[in-house]
Amino acid sequence: MKDLGDLHYFLGMQVTRTPRGFFLSQQRYAEDVLERAGMTKCKPASTPIDTHSKLSSQDGAPLDDCSSYRSLQACLHMHEPRDARLALVKRILRYIRGTTHLGLHLAASSTTDVMAYSHADWAGCPDTRRSTSGYRVYIGDSVISWSSKRQPTVSRSSAEAEYRAIANAVAECAAGSASCCESLAATFQRPPYWCAVTMCQQCTCMLRLRRSVGACDDTSLYSSS
Known part of the structure; x- marks a missing residue:
């Protein structure tokens, strides 16, 4: 086994050491996803999804080109993606655009x-x-x-x-x-x-x-x- 030193990046997770403990974020991974979707300069959204509306698998029209949807690694309805689902995915990406600086603090506790x-x-x-x-x-x-x-x-x-x-x-x-x-x-x-x-x-x-x-x-x- 080889000591690789302090952990900084692993499986899409950035690890930053702070006086309080550790700060975990996925900023680099999020930037890669936004660039792949062509949404690096999109307008941020304050919430990831509209909680008042729920889509069924048949809502919206089928996409002519499914590659853009599948390239975003959207896990639902991969076999028959629809434009309404793609709009939801883009809404999530707009939320990510404005929250890439957020993460989790892991601190010592009594x-x-x-x-x-x-x-x-x-x-x-x-x-x-x-x-x-x-x-x-x-x-x-x-x-x-x-x-x-x-x-x-x-x-x-x-x-x-x-x-x-x-x-x-x-x-x-x-x-x-x-x-x-x-x-x-x-x-x-x-x-x-x-x-x-x-x-x-x-x-x-x-x-x-x-x-x-x-x-x-x-x-x-x-x-x-």
Whole structure:
């Protein structure tokens, strides 16, 4: 093995050392994507997407030339891209244009507590009615893992969709805690998980798992009108 020195760039991620810790960004990778799309001088957008409209796979007209869409590595509808989807991709690139300087700070913390937050967009896909779940996992004040992906099956209620999101967060925490304990010889307290479950329009329930990551049945339910 060879010592290559301090890490500066790896798999599209730039690493900058600061007095506070590490700053992670993808500025160089983002600039490459914008140049490939011919949008280096585009007008920045303040938000990445319009949250009020949801497109189905049949919205818009099929593209005459699909190469531009596929060259941007857009992962959805690669087999039959449409102009409405290309417009969404360009909206995201406009948002990236104005946020290339942003990134993640990883700083030393006085605590090694693991905290996870999860949420789900119930039946958000207009084609399959599948939900999208997401989570973020923190150690101390630093976020170490995050995900947002469509659930593999249809949930019959918003609570079911939220529970599936919790399960994904629990699995990630279990794997992450075990890995950190093994590599750092550290002992982590059992992590709490927070999930907002909308049961009706007037009631929002906060669900906190109290036992270890392997015991998901013991829950405490808090509600507020």
